[in-house]
Amino acid sequence: MLSIGDLSRRTGVKVPTIRYYEQMGLLPPEGRTEGNQRRYGHAGLERLAFIRHARDLGLPIEAIRELTALDGSDCAKAHPIAKRHLSDIRRRIEALRGLEAELARIAAACDGSEGACRTLAAFGDHDRCESSHGRS
Template sequence: MYSIGELSHATGVKVPTIRYYEGVGLIEADERTEGNQRRYSRAGLERLGFIRHARDLGLSLDAIRALVALDPANHAETHDIAETHLSDIRARIARLRRLEAELLRIVEACDGGPGHDCNILEAFGDHRQCDHEH
């Protein structure tokens, strides 16, 4: 049996976060000591590891809740959640790339060196210079 601190150390999830996860129904301690402290089994440790990894992958707690509640035989649904998230991530990458291009344009509006005329603030404020709409 692991204490909450040991679980935290083993998974890299902070102690208050573990308690938070309990509060929102993602994990439960297998037991409590007489003095009311949480004790976890190895299965609990693995479950938290799973949550941690899925979080690192950017899944919301809601998505993770759906994932851990799945019938392990229900591959189709699991696949669905993962694919939805994948296209989500791809959309975010595309958006960030557009921002990157525009920021680059803005920064370059000032790359004439010191003393050179710089319209970076104007570039920040001016939508018309963008080649796409927000």
């Protein structure tokens, strides 16, 4: 049986975060000691890895709750969650690419040693950027 600290060390997830996941209904402990301390087994370890991985992928807690509520074989439900999130990620990448281009333009605006600064002006200037970012 693993203590919450053991679980933390093995997964790299901080102790308060593990308790937070439990509070969110993602990771109930296998049991408690007489003194009320959480104990986890192998299943808990795997489940936390699952949660952590999904979080790293950017899935919100809510989506993870949906996934973990599935009994482990209900693909028809799991698949659209993954797909939805994939298109979400792609949208974010596109947005960031636009920002990257523009920030590069801004950062370049004063690389030389010209007279007046144009970096600040570039920050305020939305007209020059092709991509219509933001305002979401």
